[in-house]
Amino acid sequence: xxxxxxxxxxxxxxxxxxxxxxxxxxxxxxxxxxxxxxxxxxxxxxxxxxxxxxxxxxxxxxxxxxxxxxxxxxxxxxxxxxxxxxxxxxxxxxxxxxxxxxxxxxxxxxxxxxxxxxxxxxxxxxxxxxxxxxxxxxxxxxxxxxxxxxxxxxxxxxxxxxxxxxxxxxxxxxxxxxxxxxxxxxxxxxxxxxxxxxxxxxxxxxxxxxxxxxxxxxxxxxxxxxxxxxxxxxxxxxxxxxxxxxxxxxxxxxxxxxxxxxxxxxxxxxxxxxxxxxxxxxxxxxxxxxxxxxxxxxxxxxxxxxxxxxxxxxxxxxxxxxxxxxxxxxxxxxxxxxxxxxxxxxxxxxxxxxxxxxxxxxxxxxxxxxxxxxxxxxx
Amino acid sequence: xxxxxxxxxxxxxxxxxxxxxxxxxxxxxxxxxxxxxxxxxxxxxxxxxxxxxxxxxxxxxxxxxxxxxxxxxxxxxxxxxxxxxxxxxxxxxxxxxxxxxxxxxxxxxxxxxxxxxxxxxxxxxxxxxxxxxxxxxxxxxxxxxxxxxxxxxxxxxxxxxxxxxxxxxxxxxxxxxxxxxxxxxxxxxxxxxxxxxxxxxxxxxxxxxxxxxxxxxxxxxxxxxxxxxxxxxxxxxxxxxxxxxxxxxxxxxxxxxxxxxxxxxxxxxxxxxxxxxxxxxxxxxxxxxxxxxxxxxxxxxxxxxxxxxxxxxxxxxxxxxxxxxxxxxxxxxxxxxxxxxxxxxxxxxxxxxxxxxxxxxxxxxxxxxxxxxxxxxxxxxxxxxxxxxxxx
Ligand SMILES: Cc1cc2nc3c(=O)[nH]c(=O)nc-3n(C[C@H](O)[C@H](O)[C@H](O)COP(=O)(O)OP(=O)(O)OC[C@H]3O[C@@H](n4cnc5c(N)ncnc54)[C@H](O)[C@@H]3O)c2cc1C
Ligand SMILES: Cc1cc2nc3c(=O)[nH]c(=O)nc-3n(C[C@H](O)[C@H](O)[C@H](O)COP(=O)(O)OP(=O)(O)OC[C@H]3O[C@@H](n4cnc5c(N)ncnc54)[C@H](O)[C@@H]3O)c2cc1C
Numbered sequence: 001x002x003x004x005x006x007x008x009x010x011x012x013x014x015x016x017x018x019x020x021x022x023x024x025x026x027x028x029x030x031x032x033x034x035x036x037x038x039x040x041x042x043x044x045x046x047x048x049x050x051x052x053x054x055x056x057x058x059x060x061x062x063x064x065x066x067x068x069x070x071x072x073x074x075x076x077x078x079x080x081x082x083x084x085x086x087x088x089x090x091x092x093x094x095x096x097x098x099x100x101x102x103x104x105x106x107x108x109x110x111x112x113x114x115x116x117x118x119x120x121x122x123x124x125x126x127x128x129x130x131x132x133x134x135x136x137x138x139x140x141x142x143x144x145x146x147x148x149x150x151x152x153x154x155x156x157x158x159x160x161x162x163x164x165x166x167x168x169x170x171x172x173x174x175x176x177x178x179x180x181x182x183x184x185x186x187x188x189x190x191x192x193x194x195x196x197x198x199x200x201x202x203x204x205x206x207x208x209x210x211x212x213x214x215x216x217x218x219x220x221x222x223x224x225x226x227x228x229x230x231x232x233x234x235x236x237x238x239x240x241x242x243x244x245x246x247x248x249x250x251x252x253x254x255x256x257x258x259x260x261x262x263x264x265x266x267x268x269x270x271x272x273x274x275x276x277x278x279x280x281x282x283x284x285x286x287x288x289x290x291x292x293x294x295x296x297x298x299x300x301x302x303x304x305x306x307x308x309x310x311x312x313x314x315x316x317x318x319x320x321x322x323x324x325x326x327x328x329x330x331x332x333x334x335x336x337x338x339x340x341x342x343x344x345x346x347x348x349x350x351x352x353x354x355x356x357x358x359x360x361x362x363x364x365x366x367x368x369x370x371x372x373x374x375x376x377x378x379x
Numbered sequence: 380x381x382x383x384x385x386x387x388x389x390x391x392x393x394x395x396x397x398x399x400x401x402x403x404x405x406x407x408x409x410x411x412x413x414x415x416x417x418x419x420x421x422x423x424x425x426x427x428x429x430x431x432x433x434x435x436x437x438x439x440x441x442x443x444x445x446x447x448x449x450x451x452x453x454x455x456x457x458x459x460x461x462x463x464x465x466x467x468x469x470x471x472x473x474x475x476x477x478x479x480x481x482x483x484x485x486x487x488x489x490x491x492x493x494x495x496x497x498x499x500x501x502x503x504x505x506x507x508x509x510x511x512x513x514x515x516x517x518x519x520x521x522x523x524x525x526x527x528x529x530x531x532x533x534x535x536x537x538x539x540x541x542x543x544x545x546x547x548x549x550x551x552x553x554x555x556x557x558x559x560x561x562x563x564x565x566x567x568x569x570x571x572x573x574x575x576x577x578x579x580x581x582x583x584x585x586x587x588x589x590x591x592x593x594x595x596x597x598x599x600x601x602x603x604x605x606x607x608x609x610x611x612x613x614x615x616x617x618x619x620x621x622x623x624x625x626x627x628x629x630x631x632x633x634x635x636x637x638x639x640x641x642x643x644x645x646x647x648x649x650x651x652x653x654x655x656x657x658x659x660x661x662x663x664x665x666x667x668x669x670x671x672x673x674x675x676x677x678x679x680x681x682x683x684x685x686x687x688x689x690x691x692x693x694x695x696x697x698x699x700x701x702x703x704x705x706x707x708x709x710x711x712x713x714x715x716x717x718x719x720x721x722x723x724x725x726x727x728x729x730x731x732x733x734x735x736x737x738x739x740x741x742x743x744x745x746x747x748x749x750x751x752x753x754x755x756x757x758x759x760x761x762x763x764x765x766x767x768x769x770x771x
């Protein structure tokens with residue numbers, strides 16, 4: 001047993017870390033956040049050139065053949081710099097669905113263009129009513145000969161305004177929350193009948209509600225067997241949970257170290273406020289919360305890498321902890337910065353906001369606790 | 380011990396309820412939400428309360444207070460919160476007003492009190508400085524005598540609503556001798572005086588309520604000093620400890636709980652209403668129980684005050700617990716909003732956005748982070764309890 005990264009993983013991590021350090025300083029990040037699409041096309045090309053967009057894809061499509069640990073080391077570094085470019089939306093979700101789906105023609109057509117940076121994607125899965133239940137899908141798909149016609153609305157779709165292609169979940173049969181009867185289709189963003197209403201989120205993302213009004217695609221755009229997409233959706237969102245958890249860990253580490261640093265410089269009552277034991281103990285708590293989160297991340301990622309039967313429970317525990325430890329860590333970081341922590345100018349609030357959004361993405365603690373307690377304690 | 384309402388109390392409750400229903404119109408609330416009409420709308424509302432005689436429940440009757448019993452104050456605040464009526468801007472009415480009627484000369488009282496009651500002047504509080512937050516007494520903004528004036532130089536920070544203010548009440552350093560607390564004076568400064576510059580600070584909720592206020596050779600008449608020179612700290616402290624109804628915000632928290640219950644009944648997750656989810660229920664119950672307790676803690680404090688007791692360090696407990704509960708309800712509201720919790724205002728109707736309360740939840744939550752920092756941080760309040768109550 002060991003918790004060491006391979007040489008390749010260390011190199012990957014170092015290359016992202018160096019980029020964030022040298023090329024993604026706070027001013028740069030602010031400019032990206034204020035830009036129209038909430039990302040920089042130039043940065044994205046750099047990601048492609050550095051090979052980062054190829055990491056989780058099979059070698060036969062030009063990928064690096066990496067697994068969850070490779071994605072994890074990158075995402076943690078992205079988190080440290082609050083990187084806004086849509087790695088999660090394009091590579092982990094959109095690309096992941098293609099890669100783990102069964103449609104080889106789509107893989108051949110699209111994965112190389114993800115890797116070279118020319119194709120940005122988005123996964124349109126959430127609906128107004130669905131909260132955290134991924135199978136709660138009212139968007140419909142009906143067959144008309146070799147065509148498929150999609151109707152419905154997806155909301156808070158990440159990267160929707162930048163994407164040239166969507167993958168959309170739609171119901172071919174069954175009732176509102178059934179896991180059976182779901183299909184996934186690749187839909188070009190410029191298809192007739194697609195309408196976007198975009199808005200911004202507090203973490204710097206530009207998202208959109210995407211309506212599909214009689215949007216027609218070929219049956220050959222199905223990412224996997226029609227009506228049978230649940231397992232694929234579940235698998236890929238599990239990968240995405242690992243990815244955002246790693247991003248969250250990077251953020252938590254930054255919040256903690258910035259807070260420790262601040263208390264060592266801020267003076268009140270003639271002393272550095274770091275000498276107050278009341279504050280020291282709270283920084284010890286947030287340090288421990290960070291370490292416990294890291295342990296659950298490693299546990300889950302190792303379980304997934306080894307495909308252990310208990311991997312689902314490890315993942316749920318991780319996502320619950322991300323929410324819980326996240327709340328503690330951002331609250332303390334803001335509190336210990338005093339008035340400074342309340343300003344928009346300081347980065348602390350921005351780290352907090354991204355951590356908050358990750359807490360709710362793919363289900364918050366309340367949601368996952370239900371499944372976790374049923375899995376472990378139900379008779 | 381008896382906490383039942385009398386018939387008079389019930390009649391009072393009905394009167395308050397009817398007044399809010401009638402006067403706190405939707406149209407007025409809409410104007411309060413728009414930052415270009417915010418100030419005028421708030422002033423308009425406070426003038427209505429003044430006309431009704433209800434603007435200053437905490438003040439002695441001789442200065443324009445209501446003379447309400449603790450029960451009436453409790454009823455008033457509960458009704459105010461459950462009707463969603465905003466609390467009055469505190470800087471004039473609950474901060475500098477009591478300082479003036481307790482410590483000022485008759486002339487000063489006549490000059491300022493009627494205009495505070497009438498919301499004719501908008502006040503702001505100039506205590507904190509960049510280097511002096513929790514350690515307020517270390518403040519450096521200095522006021523030097525020049526004939527009948529003081530010349531003020533320095534900077535205040537985190538000054539809420541300075542951009543709207545006609546007047547600022549300030550703690551300034553008038554002496555460097557002796558203990559740092561002993562060289563502080565309490566000055567009222569007209570914001571139109573030359574040499575004052577207000578710089579906006581955008582806060583974490585994406586709004587502008589905070590400011591930095593710079594003073595460059597600002598000339599202030601000595602006649603604007605409250606109390607004696609170098610006795611300002613004593614005055615400031617009494618202000619901090621002065622009776623404040625609703626300091627814990629229990630009534631507003633109770634309203635938030637009601638709102639959470641309502642929303643959670645229509646938030647469906649996997650076919651089940653959130654209100655029926657045991658994990659949700661236990662989080663809400665934790666808040667509910669603390670609030671049931673805090674409501675009575677606050678009533679106990681109110682009752683002891685009306686019996687002539689002095690508000691002491693108990694107000695620290697109300698502040699700590701109250702702000703913790705506010706943050707707990709704000710957090711739960713964010714979790715209710717789920718993916719919509721991050722929405723920034725974009726002028727999209729709820730119909731188009733697909734959600735009604737996400738952006739408001741975000742704003743309250745983000746600004747709410749400050750409640751445990753301002754007014755003496757919760758850590759400082761705990762230090763006060765440790766020292767003053769537990770004798771540590
Ligand atoms: C079941 C048990 C088994 C033990 N076994 C052993 C043993 O095998 N060998 C051995 O040598 N000792 C043993 N101890 C003793 C143990 O190490 C001491 O109890 C411990 O060090 C605390 O010292 P104290 O009891 O004198 O409490 P104190 O030091 O008087 O502490 C009292 C309280 O004050 C807190 N406190 C003290 N200093 C600080 C500080 N600077 N900041 C914040 N809080 C502080 C403590 O946490 C505690 O809550 C045992 C104790 C127990 C209860
Ligand atoms: C939204 C908002 C509105 C405000 N409005 C006004 C206003 O209108 N007028 C005005 O004058 N001021 C205002 N303030 C300022 C407020 O009073 C100060 O922010 C507060 O006193 C804390 O000071 P600080 O920000 O300098 O933090 P610091 O004093 O630097 O504190 C940083 C951290 O250290 C902790 N700490 C400090 N000392 C101790 C100690 N001895 N023991 C343990 N922990 C300690 C604090 O609790 C905090 O967590 C406002 C602040 C905010 C956030």
